[in-house]
Amino acid sequence: MSYGISLEIPSHWEVLSQDAKQNLAAASESMGRSAGVVDDNGKKERLLAVSALPIPSGAKIRVSVTSPPELTQDNLSVTSGSELNQLQPEFYAMFNKMMTSSGLKVLEMKPPRIERFNDKLALVIDYTRTDAYGSSPWQVTQYKVPVSNRLIEFTLSYRLSDAIVWKPILENVKRSIQF
Numbered sequence: 001m002s003y004g005i006s007l008e009i010p011s012h013w014e015v016l017s018q019d020a021k022q023n024l025a026a027a028s029e030s031m032g033r034s035a036g037v038v039d040d041n042g043k044k045e046r047l048l049a050v051s052a053l054p055i056p057s058g059a060k061i062r063v064s065v066t067s068p069p070e071l072t073q074d075n076l077s078v079t080s081g082s083e084l085n086q087l088q089p090e091f092y093a094m095f096n097k098m099m100t101s102s103g104l105k106v107l108e109m110k111p112p113r114i115e116r117f118n119d120k121l122a123l124v125i126d127y128t129r130t131d132a133y134g135s136s137p138w139q140v141t142q143y144k145v146p147v148s149n150r151l152i153e154f155t156l157s158y159r160l161s162d163a164i165v166w167k168p169i170l171e172n173v174k175r176s177i178q179f
Helices: 018-034 073-077 081-100 160-176
Strands: 043-051 059-067 106-109 113-117 120-129 138-147 150-159
Touching: 018 043, 059 160, 073 120, 073 138, 081 106, 081 120, 138 160, 150 160
Parallel strands: none
Antiparallel strands: 043 059, 059 150, 106 120, 113 120, 120 138, 138 150
């Protein structure tokens, strides 16, 4: 993958086409505009979108890079736990506002945290949202890792009703990520 990013994905999962990635990007940008959240600060490049089979999928992986980054390693290293806790209601409101136009809703959002990811600091955003195709909610975890002049974003998500299947697979994917 570009930028020296690599990860192992299950061979039987579907890697989405460039057209499908562009559709996801257009939907995401439309949701942001509808919510009044427009990111004009950088160019986002969607590198990978993968869905578990069969359809409807029970797990997904997304990888993107934004240049220039909205965060730096220095920002993350001086961010306190109380500052992160103060971000939780803002993130919750923003994510819900963005998802409303697609018929989704954030059910729960944990306080953001900073953790080591591949020997770098990462902002981690964990939330549970409704499912567009069924009654079981999804667990979504975003890892935002600033490196030099870009922000690498990894999003790992799975349907909670099938967590026993998808969670260990996504944990293996996370362990395999290199950049």
